[in-house]
Amino acid sequence: MKPGLVCKNLTKRYKNGPMALDNINISIPSKGIFALIGRNGAGKTTLTRILATELLPSSGTATINGIDVVNEAGRLREQIAILPQESRAVQWLTPRQSITSYLLYCGLSLREADSRVLPTLELLGIKKNENTLNRMLSGGVKRKVLIATVLASGSKVLFVDEPTTGLDPISRSELWTVLNKLKKDRFIFLTTHYLEEAERLADMIGIIDEGKLVALGTLNELRKIVKYGYSVRILQKGVSVRPRHGKLIVGENGFKQIITTEDEADRLAKRFIRDGTRFSMNPISLEDIFYYLVKKPIETGEVEEDEGGW
């Protein structure tokens, strides 16, 4: 598949500010979901805004489906739609009015815009709210209205910055189903704090930390970056453990996690069973990879690396 998004040495430094993006290099396919994950302030939104032609980079280049985000922004804007971070449904509009007006901004005729409203609302399960003022809707439905607004555009490239924030687990799962359907014939650039969301949806994942892209690949490829394939979590406090191989992470809450090899995980599991220690053992998840690469837990905690035994 030909590359859809290509970034070469993309850098952004705000005036008198820190380096927000530092030489980002990406080359990923033109269809499917790319999830960008990172801590708050890591550079996710800056990268999203540059690619969505809202913000100019300081240096470097980026193209989407061969179209330059800086020099051909006008052409690119005919193919993209963005759901910005912290966007809210305009409270004095109804869902129908929200979608219609956005589609008009996209250049559709009023008739065409009108015809797209109901199918999109139906897709997200909020058809019955069509003519209710947005301010009267629950937080989750308001979020769905925003998502419906960009989906209705039919854009080949969608930027969705933390789209499921504020959605309950069922609504979130429903949206995942929708995004999974949509990704078959378009490119979705997703930023999220929910690692499970990225794990379930993304065909490609990027991990960004302090403006640097520290990992890029499929989940399986990311697993290979981490030299350990298993995660052992100790589900009770006060257990002394010194793994022979791997990384011991102590969270702020005092619970310990060991990212290690299959053999070492097996050995630890046998020991915990013998001692009656409660634990869980799994192949490493995206969350484990994230912790491993970003070096510290999402909540502040200590990181220890150890090669010795106990």
Place this chain on the structure above:
Amino acid sequence: MGRSKLSQLWASVLINAIYSMENYPITLVNTFMAPLSILIIITLVSHGTLLSVGLSGALIMTMVTSGIGLQADLSHLKNDFKVQDMVVSSPTSAFMYMLGMAVSEVIFSLPAIIILTILAVLFIKVTIIGAIVIFAVMALMFSFSIALGFFLSTYSTDIVQNYAFMGILSIFLTTIPPVYYPITYIPLPYRYIAYLSPTTYAAEIIQSAIGYLQLSTLTLAVDWAVVIAVAAVLLTLSIKKSRWRES
């Protein structure tokens, strides 16, 4: 203008005027309350002698506050709902967005404009040329305030700050300057301060057109020059320097 451009213009009109008026009719009343209330006070205090001047002042106020109101509306849509971010990434240009929003403000102000125009026709005796002059000055004042509103809104980050700024601008452009009363009411040394506001020049032209003020050709020429220059400079500034795509 292609169909898509018209759609983009119409989108702003729908969001900022039609849907808003449809869903919250009370906003219609709000648009003509301010100019009408000052007109009533001026007319009562002057025992009716300043009715025509007050009417022209109310028209100027309506046009200027429309533009200033645009600043608050745009800022609200940009900062609180991120609508501008979505529009920047769409095929709509900054110019079309501003134009659409400007038209939406005119539509929003239509109730006030209609009422004041009816009163003007009834109470102000004016020639055809005078009527054209009044219309031209109103259009220039509207352009000036729309450009000012758009320019400021693209830099705003906080709606609370914006509302405060809007109130201050409105007072300094329409309430205090000699818009509802003739400049001759201001003692001479202080008259020069009034000339810091472009609305003073606009009011002079209109008060001259309705026969209330007798101005020399030179004064009128200066008034026109200032009004046109201010509108042109702000329109250029809003097109060239507004922060649309951020750097």
